[in-house]
Amino acid sequence: MSKIPYRFYLTEDQMPTQWYNLRADMKEQPAPVLNPATLKPLTEEELYPIFCKELAHQEMDSETRYVDIPEEILEMYRIYRPSPLIRAYNLEKELGTPAKIYYKFEGNNTSGSHKLNSAIAQAYYAKKQGLTSLTTETGAGQWGTALSEACAYFNLPLTVYMVKCSYLQKPYRKAVMQTFNANVVPSPSDTTEVGRKILADNPDTTGSLGCAISEAVEKAVTTEGCRYVLGSVLNQVLLHQSIIGLEAEKAMELLGEYPDVVVGCAGGGSNLGGLIAPFMRDKITGKKDVRIVAVEPASCPSFTRGKYAYDFCDTGKVTPMAKMYTLGSSFIPSANHAGGLRYHGMSPILSKLYHDGYMEAVAYEQTKVFEAATLFARVETILPAPESSHAIKGAIDEALKCKETGEAKTILFGLTGTGYFDMTAYSAYHDGTMTDYIPTDEDLKKGFDNLPVVE
Amino acid sequence: MSKIPYRFYLTEDQMPTQWYNLRADMKEQPAPVLNPATLKPLTEEELYPIFCKELAHQEMDSETRYVDIPEEILEMYRIYRPSPLIRAYNLEKELGTPAKIYYKFEGNNTSGSHKLNSAIAQAYYAKKQGLTSLTTETGAGQWGTALSEACAYFNLPLTVYMVKCSYLQKPYRKAVMQTFNANVVPSPSDTTEVGRKILADNPDTTGSLGCAISEAVEKAVTTEGCRYVLGSVLNQVLLHQSIIGLEAEKAMELLGEYPDVVVGCAGGGSNLGGLIAPFMRDKITGKKDVRIVAVEPASCPSFTRGKYAYDFCDTGKVTPMAKMYTLGSSFIPSANHAGGLRYHGMSPILSKLYHDGYMEAVAYEQTKVFEAATLFARVETILPAPESSHAIKGAIDEALKCKETGEAKTILFGLTGTGYFDMTAYSAYHDGTMTDYIPTDEDLKKGFDNLPVVE
Numbered sequence: 001m002s003k004i005p006y007r008f009y010l011t012e013d014q015m016p017t018q019w020y021n022l023r024a025d026m027k028e029q030p031a032p033v034l035n036p037a038t039l040k041p042l043t044e045e046e047l048y049p050i051f052c053k054e055l056a057h058q059e060m061d062s063e064t065r066y067v068d069i070p071e072e073i074l075e076m077y078r079i080y081r082p083s084p085l086i087r088a089y090n091l092e093k094e095l096g097t098p099a100k101i102y103y104k105f106e107g108n109n110t111s112g113s114h115k116l117n118s119a120i121a122q123a124y125y126a127k128k129q130g131l132t133s134l135t136t137e138t139g140a141g142q143w144g145t146a147l148s149e150a151c152a153y154f155n156l157p158l159t160v161y162m163v164k165c166s167y168l169q170k171p172y173r174k175a176v177m178q179t180f181n182a183n184v185v186p187s188p189s190d191t192t193e194v195g196r197k198i199l200a201d202n203p204d205t206t207g208s209l210g211c212a213i214s215e216a217v218e219k220a221v222t223t224e225g226c227r228y229v230l231g232s233v234l235n236q237v238l239l240h241q242s243i244i245g246l247e248a249e250k251a252m253e254l255l256g257e258y259p260d261v262v263v264g265c266a267g268g269g270s271n272l273g274g275l276i277a278p279f280m281r282d283k284i285t286g287k288k289d290v291r292i293v294a295v296e297p298a299s300c301p302s303f304t305r306g307k308y309a310y311d312f313c314d315t316g317k318v319t320p321m322a323k324m325y326t327l328g329s330s331f332i333p334s335a336n337h338a339g340g341l342r343y344h345g346m347s348p349i350l351s352k353l354y355h356d357g358y359m360e361a362v363a364y365e366q367t368k369v370f371e372a373a374t375l376f377a378r379v380e381t382i383l384p385a386p387e388s389s390h391a392i393k394g395a396i397d398e399a400l401k402c403k404e405t406g407e408a409k410t411i412l413f414g415l416t417g418t419g420y421f422d423m424t425a426y427s428a429y430h431d432g433t434m435t436d437y438i439p440t441d442e443d444l445k446k447g448f449d450n451l452p453v454v455e
Numbered sequence: 456m457s458k459i460p461y462r463f464y465l466t467e468d469q470m471p472t473q474w475y476n477l478r479a480d481m482k483e484q485p486a487p488v489l490n491p492a493t494l495k496p497l498t499e500e501e502l503y504p505i506f507c508k509e510l511a512h513q514e515m516d517s518e519t520r521y522v523d524i525p526e527e528i529l530e531m532y533r534i535y536r537p538s539p540l541i542r543a544y545n546l547e548k549e550l551g552t553p554a555k556i557y558y559k560f561e562g563n564n565t566s567g568s569h570k571l572n573s574a575i576a577q578a579y580y581a582k583k584q585g586l587t588s589l590t591t592e593t594g595a596g597q598w599g600t601a602l603s604e605a606c607a608y609f610n611l612p613l614t615v616y617m618v619k620c621s622y623l624q625k626p627y628r629k630a631v632m633q634t635f636n637a638n639v640v641p642s643p644s645d646t647t648e649v650g651r652k653i654l655a656d657n658p659d660t661t662g663s664l665g666c667a668i669s670e671a672v673e674k675a676v677t678t679e680g681c682r683y684v685l686g687s688v689l690n691q692v693l694l695h696q697s698i699i700g701l702e703a704e705k706a707m708e709l710l711g712e713y714p715d716v717v718v719g720c721a722g723g724g725s726n727l728g729g730l731i732a733p734f735m736r737d738k739i740t741g742k743k744d745v746r747i748v749a750v751e752p753a754s755c756p757s758f759t760r761g762k763y764a765y766d767f768c769d770t771g772k773v774t775p776m777a778k779m780y781t782l783g784s785s786f787i788p789s790a791n792h793a794g795g796l797r798y799h800g801m802s803p804i805l806s807k808l809y810h811d812g813y814m815e816a817v818a819y820e821q822t823k824v825f826e827a828a829t830l831f832a833r834v835e836t837i838l839p840a841p842e843s844s845h846a847i848k849g850a851i852d853e854a855l856k857c858k859e860t861g862e863a864k865t866i867l868f869g870l871t872g873t874g875y876f877d878m879t880a881y882s883a884y885h886d887g888t889m890t891d892y893i894p895t896d897e898d899l900k901k902g903f904d905n906l907p908v909v910e
Contacts (some may be wrong), residue, residue, distance in 0.1 A: 374634060
């Protein structure tokens with residue numbers, strides 16, 4: 001028997017009871033979020049119409065290093081956590097690499113992804129404040145599913161604006177949300193002003209996360225007792241998702257390990273920011289030297305080809321403006337199958353860290369990503385989500401570099417979820433009908449030309 | 456924090472390294488399987504054209520009590536096992552029952568069910584014997600997916616005959632099998648003589664497990680280097696699936712628990728036979744007194760309304776005859792959504808135990824089962840398969856009995872898998888378009904009238 005097990009689970013009493021707030025250790029803070037009307041930094045109070053109070057506080061709080069997780073949230077975490085830390089012995093063997101590959105697998109819950117970690121927190125705080133409904137958007141459907149589950153658990157009505165291409169490609173994903181009582185609306189829709197406007201301008205659009213956010217925000221601010229919740233990008237989301245990294249850190253510590261490289265897929269940054277949190281802390285504070293690699297789709301390359309600039313978080317320009325790596329809020333990415341990574345922007349925290357040289361980023365075409373996913377599925381017996389498979393591809397490439405150099409590095413990657421609702425994409429890959437799309441510089445220029453002027 | 460955790464995992468060195476063969480402790484053996492041509496008991500050698508040698512041996516071996524699991528199989532088990540033993544605190548609270556409810560959850564692997572436990576063993580022994588391909592049938596698609604995974608892992612070509620109603624209802628399930636390289640054929644098909652005959656007699660049939668078995672067996676015996684493998688009913692399958700019960704027993708022992716009632720869903724008996732193995736051993740040997748409850752669909756009530764008689768295992772009557780609870784091999788069940796439970800017969804081992812009074816059985820209509828499934832999903836954050844949900848319904852009813860009597864019984868049930876590919880069924884339930892079908896006595900009589908005469 002191998003000394004280190006294939007799957008390692010923390011026991012309940014080893015599970016973290018606090019989230020970690022990376023901002024508390026950052027040498028420089030992310031640029032403040034701006035009120036688009038005044039171009040002045042937003043206050044916590046100005047966020048109250050959009051977010052419930054506790055979440056608005058978490059959004060703005062850059063000082064509290066560790067935040068106690070309320071017992072009600074820990075209760076629900078214990079239903080599906082800890083997630084396993086898996087040693088990818090079979091993948092290592094298949095690649096013939098001297099590297100040790102670990103992955104933190106977040107797909108073992110009905111939402112199928114890590115998104116549930118923040119959904120529970122956001123639903124809990126909303127319920128505690130006495131709110132009576134929530135709205136959100138979903139791309140791949142993972143966030144919508146997660147929030148539906150959390151809202152069903154806390155008995156809160158929910159409307160989900162689902163990016164139309166996912167709504168059409170993934171009817172079963174929609175059915176899962178409905179099982180958890182959610183009202184699912186394809187976006188852009190005629191239920192909001194911004195949706196009607198987008199449809200008028202571009203009747204054939206299959207939507208984007210940016211559009212869906214605009215609709216969900218509008219619905220929230222125009223409905224009594226309703227707030228908006230978001231599954232990525234936000235500081236509060238990275239805070240909640242730090243549970244991933246904290247569990248991984250603890251598990252590796254118990255196994256006598258520490259990663260040389262941490263690899264995560266990056267859409268809005270929810271998984272990446274959570275996974276890397278304690279490792280980035282060690283890097284910032286000089287405790288450890290660790291490489292951090294973000295992996296994104298070549299069709300939506302925010303880090304690798306975007307600009308670090310103030311931009312709206314949504315297509316309809318109804319949200320505050322954040323300084324982040326962005327392709328421009330008017331950029332509508334091609335119908336890449338990793339719907340969860342089709343976002344024009346990026347977490348302001350991660351953007352700042354990337355800008356300051358703490359992280360690397362790499363972009364892959366989707367056919368290469370599905371090649372990695374299929375290889376992984378066959379040897380590791382997990383069917384990965386297309387989003388997660390970007391991290392698989394990144395980790396495989398790191399492991400192959402080790403094969404060349406003969407270095408036995410320790411690689412940790414985040415496997416954010418399962419691909420049970422992505423079989424259309426897998427079929428396209430197997431049929432050979434999947435195509436790659438890389439935006440031209442001209443395509444990107446259109447997005448950049450529409451960036452707001454903030455000086 | 457609760458003393459007993461929500462989820463309990465054995466460590467790798469606590470995992471069983473042997474399967475348990477229940478026949479070794481049965482007071483009376485199941486009746487022998489008969490050669491349909493001679494009506495004489497089959498010998499191990501007579502099984503060689505259908506099964507590989509080691510599996511033929513396991514099929515006939517009623518004496519070896521514990522069978523060492525080969526290291527190659529343990530290797531693959533460690534990728535996805537142990538499965539968690541979960542304390543259903545939230546379900547208990549929701550029901551207001553004093554009962555303690557545990558479930559052994561087998562859905563945390565890509566095949567989505569317990570079927571992988573036997574698929575790995577069967578693919579391994581076939582490969583070891585130097586066979587060059589396998590055939591099988593699948594109902595709900597879980598067994599086909601599991602075997603596709605195992606065959607991809609051991610690099611063995613596979614043809615899967617998939618019951619046509621599932622093939623049509625579950626295109627994504629098919630796509631998963633294709634991801635693992637399997638050739639998937641809807642059954643009945645024109646690729647076999649028996650398939651062509653069934654289609655000629657009944658062109659509109661949506662198929663049944665019995666039909667698909669006939670086709671897969673015919674294909675295997677008429678193809679060089681090919682054998683047939685089956686995911687349920689067989690003695691060898693119950694042997695492999697004993698890993699479920701053995702892990703559950705060990706985990707409960709470590710938690711200081713022992714079940715008063717064990718509840719499992721029953722189609723062909725693969726999960727039920729595996730789950731109950733060590734508990735039935737204790738009951739047979741007088742070590743413990745435990746109630747064992749089989750749950751089946753009212754639309755296909757083998758235990759509760761079938762006859763204990765010799766019958767063919769398939770519709771086409773190409774297989775050996777087994778003495779079992781059966782609705783007649785010509786009985787084609789209604790298109791109940793729990794495709795994996797739509798089988799006319801039942802494991803001969805379980806049939807014998809039921810006949811001898813060691814087990815109880817209960818049948819439920821599918822709308823009641825989906826009601827239980829939806830309740831369970833909302834409080835336990837697992838989306839259960841329709842098959843598995845029969846056990847949920849059974850366990851809930853046991854827990855509600857405890858509520859009435861005030862008894863704090865310990866209930867263990869088997870949650871065999873996830874329902875990610877069953878969203879059509881969930882949608883039908885939520886839309887109110889799901890119907891129940893209970894065969895009339897007249898319907899059953901037709902099946903019984905076609906039973907073979909064996910005296």
